[in-house]
Amino acid sequence: MQKQNIQTLGVFLRPSTPELKDYFLEFQTQATQLGFRVILDSISAGMIGMRGLNFEELCLESDILISIGGDGTLISTARRSIAYKKPILGINMGHLGFLTDLQKNEVQAFLPNLKSGNYTIAHHMMLEGKIADNPSFFALNDIILTRLNEAGMIHLKAYIDGEYFNAYYGDGLIIATPTGSTAYNISAGGAVVYPFSKNILLTPICAHSLTQRPLILPDSFEISIMLGEAGRCNIVVDGQESKPLKFGEKITIYAKKEGVRLIHSPHWNYFKILKEKFHWGDFD
Template sequence: MRIEKNFEQLDNVKNVGIVLRPSSPELKSTYLKIKELFENEKINVFLEENSAQMISDNGYSLEELCLKVDFLISVGGDGTLLSVVRKSFNFEKPVLGINLGTLGFLTDICMEQLPKFIEDLKNNIYKIDNRMLIEGSVNLNKFVAFNDIVISRKSISSMIKIKAKIDGKAFNTYYGDGVIISTPTGSTAYNLSVGGPIVYPLTKAFIVTPVAPHSLTQRPLVMPADFEIEFKIVDTQGAVVIVDGQDIYEVEQNQSIKINIANKKAKMLHRIQRNYFEVLNEKLRWGN
């Protein structure tokens, strides 16, 4: 089996920051267990302020946390990890996902695996993936997506028309429910559910996938991430832009959304044993 090589390592881990899934005060016991495991290995644990308020503890703003710690831990599911990555990527801190959800394409380990991971961490037995992010802008709003940017119709009673350009040159007109612009990491999210391709997460590419297109000739498109993609809303009702399923922006008729590769990457901290194709096999139940 091919072993992924990784030469990026953390220097002498002393401090970690933890962000808990919002609106989940029941995670207090989980946090205390994580804290105990790290402190037993002489690693300090700091809690993000919103998570701290949720469980009646003391915490730090995410910015303060990123300046204090060697890496971040997201405790919850993929949605929690998405939020942590998007808010912290400018600080270039690796993020480890502890999965307390169900599917968990992004979150790497469960609580039962944490003691072994901490042991491996101290022995430099782990890997750090650098994942592509995409930047978007509409009007004066700029945003970053880890999974995808979705351009969707405002009304469920009508379709939306979107004209697309690559590097300033027209290449397509989409007519249907909308368009998904996905990173390779996000290819297993909404993109997959509407028939888009799965793309290896360390690939440098955009995936553009129409949602319920009116024409049967419209197909998903994978392209190098060096291009700038522009989508102009033709529909009189305008559209909504949804970033990683978490932030929403309204777009009016004749306004454009421009999308580029971000100038920084998200750093994902993983067990050395993690194999992407085994994750696909497990989560998608291939072969069952």
């Protein structure tokens, strides 16, 4: 894939973290010294007492987007900017993340690579969800159907390409991307799936029956879910947005044709990240 000439960097900061101002100013200095133009979104700018552009203006003017925070900040940036199809680079300000490629102490050394084109772009699948005639919503990790309170279970009826195939009784159901396989999916007993696989993952949460097992499907299938009994459940999108699903309504979920493009250093290695995050191979 031919890489574009990157000149303008649109920056988003982790919300409610005004202490990021010092690092942003440091990043801005490093980037402008290399000839980049750095613009900040208005919400992030207001948080640190600076001026910025509104979301649409920033996305239109930027060649790439920079997420400064953690995986949650990157996921939010990806979901909100999906219509603009901008590559995203994640800078991690905390512990090692699965999606944020660079630790803050690695950024200064990486920026010349960004200027010269010495980086890779990885395509991560996203899910598109829709309820009735409401606008679509998008998830990079998962769409979760869960009960509204701690008491009782929910009954979900699942369809694949319009054909009824299963009923789930329990705490809920996770519909995840391969990228999201290491999020709530793995906690619920789902498989770790290579993030560039073309799959949709269905993982029951605390199923009432032991015969209900995680299911991995090709991304060509359309998944539909309805409540099997009167009531409603909660739909959680990437842990960042909630929507109700009422009895008689149907949520339809499918792989979006174009997902999100994440920028990685040429040395980025998914299996190394797995080993470090999960301490695989450690016997001490």
